[in-house]
Amino acid sequence: xxxxxxxxxxxxxxxxxxxxxxxxxxxxxxxxxxxxxxxxxxxxxxxxxxxxxxxxxxxxxxxxxxxxxxxxxxxxxxxxxxxxxxxxxxxxxxxxxxxxxxxxxxxxxxxxxxxxxxxxxxxxxxxxxxxxxxx
Amino acid sequence: xxxxxxxxxxxxxxxxxxxxxxxxxxxxxxxxxxxxxxxxxxxxxxxxxxxxxxxxxxxxxxxxxxxxxxxxxxxxxxxxxxxxxxxxxxxxxxxxxxxxxxxxxxxxxxxxxxxxxxxxxxxxxxxxxxxxxxx
Numbered sequence: 610x611x612x613x614x615x616x617x618x619x620x621x622x623x624x625x626x627x628x629x630x631x632x633x634x635x636x637x638x639x640x641x642x643x644x645x646x647x648x649x650x651x652x653x654x655x656x657x658x659x660x661x662x663x664x665x666x667x668x669x670x671x672x673x674x675x676x677x678x679x680x681x682x683x684x685x686x687x688x689x690x691x692x693x694x695x696x697x698x699x700x701x702x703x704x705x706x707x708x709x710x711x712x713x714x715x716x717x718x719x720x721x722x723x724x725x726x727x728x729x730x731x732x733x734x735x736x737x738x739x740x741x742x743x744x
Numbered sequence: 745x746x747x748x749x750x751x752x753x754x755x756x757x758x759x760x761x762x763x764x765x766x767x768x769x770x771x772x773x774x775x776x777x778x779x780x781x782x783x784x785x786x787x788x789x790x791x792x793x794x795x796x797x798x799x800x801x802x803x804x805x806x807x808x809x810x811x812x813x814x815x816x817x818x819x820x821x822x823x824x825x826x827x828x829x830x831x832x833x834x835x836x837x838x839x840x841x842x843x844x845x846x847x848x849x850x851x852x853x854x855x856x857x858x859x860x861x862x863x864x865x866x867x868x869x870x871x872x873x874x875x876x877x878x879x
Contacts, residue, residue, distance in 0.1 A: 656822075657807055657811070669800035673792070673793040686830075688791060690792055692826075693826070695849065707830060717826075720852055
């Protein structure tokens, strides 16, 4: 099987953050929402229900760690978790810190409006990078 | 801690299917999409990242089994998985069999249009109940 490669659409829509035990972790380039993308580094993987059980545990650990990180940073009302893949078949998980009154509240972020990209040096980006490096 | 009780909004929006190892499994009462709801039977639980590790494994097993069941029944293009909870705080997972050209494709089902309830004896309901009973 070929090596894992990030889908070009995901690469274009997100900023690099770093690697977890299982996943490439990215930041959605949309400053309207603190929004992480987890992409398990398994070539050809397209669905949660086609993962190995050991990878399921790793993924849930990553979701737990990163959700707590988002809670500590942003004090959100909810963390939305989703695996959709209607547009990009490569399995990727969304973790979105949601606040009452945010640009999509209480609806889903997916398909809502147009992304508002970060500027370099945005303090939110910096805070995410600093917290991730300390995990 | 009090006993597990299904949130009244979930009870109102869904039809009973049965119990998995961890979750009460329900059918969203919306015939536009084959759509299951998994509600872990843990009183007071509101977030994926507050589950015990053993429950994480059970949940992933349920997601895997039920996703395969939906695939066998409906041959969907994708299974969308989501835990949002912006409206109902009790932790519940959505498993939605998506087809190209369905009423929300390629957008998310959440917040899309108005539910179209099943009639009693709908063959889709029967097929889901029969497949679930055989798991």
